[in-house]
Amino acid sequence: MRCKPRRHALVLLALLSTVGLTSCSAAQYGSGVTGSLTAIGSVSQLSPISAWQQGWSKDNPQTSLRFSPDGDASGRDALFRGMAHFASLDSQLTAGDWELSKASCGPEGAFAVPTSVTAVGVAYNVSGLRNVRLDQSLLAAIFQGRITRWDDRRIKELNPGTDLPAKDIVPIWAKAESGLTQAVGEYFKSDPEAAAYPPVTRRWPDTTAGQSVERYSDVATKVDNTAGAIAFMDRASIGTRFSTATLKFGDEFIKVTDDALAVAVDHGIVSEAPGGGVQLALQAGRAPGYSLGFVGYQAFCHDYKNPALARLVRSWAEYVTGEGGQANSTYFAQVGSPSVAALERSRAAVGTIKAEHDDHR
Numbered sequence: 001m002r003c004k005p006r007r008h009a010l011v012l013l014a015l016l017s018t019v020g021l022t023s024c025s026a027a028q029y030g031s032g033v034t035g036s037l038t039a040i041g042s043v044s045q046l047s048p049i050s051a052w053q054q055g056w057s058k059d060n061p062q063t064s065l066r067f068s069p070d071g072d073a074s075g076r077d078a079l080f081r082g083m084a085h086f087a088s089l090d091s092q093l094t095a096g097d098w099e100l101s102k103a104s105c106g107p108e109g110a111f112a113v114p115t116s117v118t119a120v121g122v123a124y125n126v127s128g129l130r131n132v133r134l135d136q137s138l139l140a141a142i143f144q145g146r147i148t149r150w151d152d153r154r155i156k157e158l159n160p161g162t163d164l165p166a167k168d169i170v171p172i173w174a175k176a177e178s179g180l181t182q183a184v185g186e187y188f189k190s191d192p193e194a195a196a197y198p199p200v201t202r203r204w205p206d207t208t209a210g211q212s213v214e215r216y217s218d219v220a221t222k223v224d225n226t227a228g229a230i231a232f233m234d235r236a237s238i239g240t241r242f243s244t245a246t247l248k249f250g251d252e253f254i255k256v257t258d259d260a261l262a263v264a265v266d267h268g269i270v271s272e273a274p275g276g277g278v279q280l281a282l283q284a285g286r287a288p289g290y291s292l293g294f295v296g297y298q299a300f301c302h303d304y305k306n307p308a309l310a311r312l313v314r315s316w317a318e319y320v321t322g323e324g325g326q327a328n329s330t331y332f333a334q335v336g337s338p339s340v341a342a343l344e345r346s347r348a349a350v351g352t353i354k355a356e357h358d359d360h361r
Helices: 010-024 043-059 072-080 095-105 136-143 153-158 179-189 216-224 258-266 307-321 323-333 340-350
Strands: 035-041 063-068 086-089 110-124 170-174 211-213 229-234 246-249 252-254 269-273 277-281 293-301
Touching: 035 072, 035 307, 043 063, 043 110, 043 216, 043 293, 043 307, 043 323, 063 307, 072 086, 072 095, 072 293, 086 307, 095 110, 095 293, 110 179, 110 216, 110 258, 110 307, 110 323, 110 340, 136 153, 136 170, 136 179, 170 216, 179 229, 179 293, 211 216, 216 229, 269 340, 277 293, 277 340, 293 307, 307 323, 307 340
Parallel strands: 035 063, 035 086, 110 277, 170 211, 170 229
Antiparallel strands: 086 293, 110 229, 110 293, 246 252, 269 277
């Protein structure tokens, strides 16, 4: 792992210089787990990383972690340039990413494992309206401006007996790229009618109806201040602040809950990813369970520059994928855990982290 200042993020220069010096001299610490780590990446993992950091540092009091939530793309770039010890991501590494990672991680490159699952709910700001039912085609039509009123005939048909107000619907969405947006796109694609609309990928199309904000962290405030608003939001941001829609999965309508998300996660597909990583894919739009969500990953090098740094990174990765770490993030950060099968394979993968030219595991 190279220790050099980051050229394109001046705000992190002091942070990286301090942590880099600590980590590159880690060999002096001997066999103990001690030192400081730098991580950069997705803002969606800010809360779980805080929960993991507290638990890990409590178990290893001579350790610390500095995390900068600059975004998924910045996390990848920092890891590939050797300016972060690991990256938090909201999607798995690609084959191209793996090739790029060899420049800083050595010939075995980097790998990523699932560390959390975040449920995505549909929050709305309509006084007195509770448990409204919506499906993929209705939501796609709302965000494309094809349905503009809460008392639209198509919403009434899905909600017989519900008093729907004669108010405008105001979709709220963020311009920034996000795994959350990608999850919404996958949910839309699970219904043939919704899939016919302009595709939603990691970024909402510029033609999306309603009002936009720059960052996902601004969505909740915008919904709170806008009568008739509707938005896709992560579970932690929704909290108890907003009403949420009951969504369609297969032939069932399911409310977003921890238990419903856990059922969907248990039915997710686990497979191998580039570099020997682990992929967990939710079956978007399908039952059983609430399968609208996105998987958070952490990416590590297979090889680090010295044994002490390798032990430090491996210690963090083992904690995060272990029972204690997962209990912390579930309780304090309101995110779900990957499936048992995914975590077992992830622990095996992080066990391969080592120093260059050192077979110690």
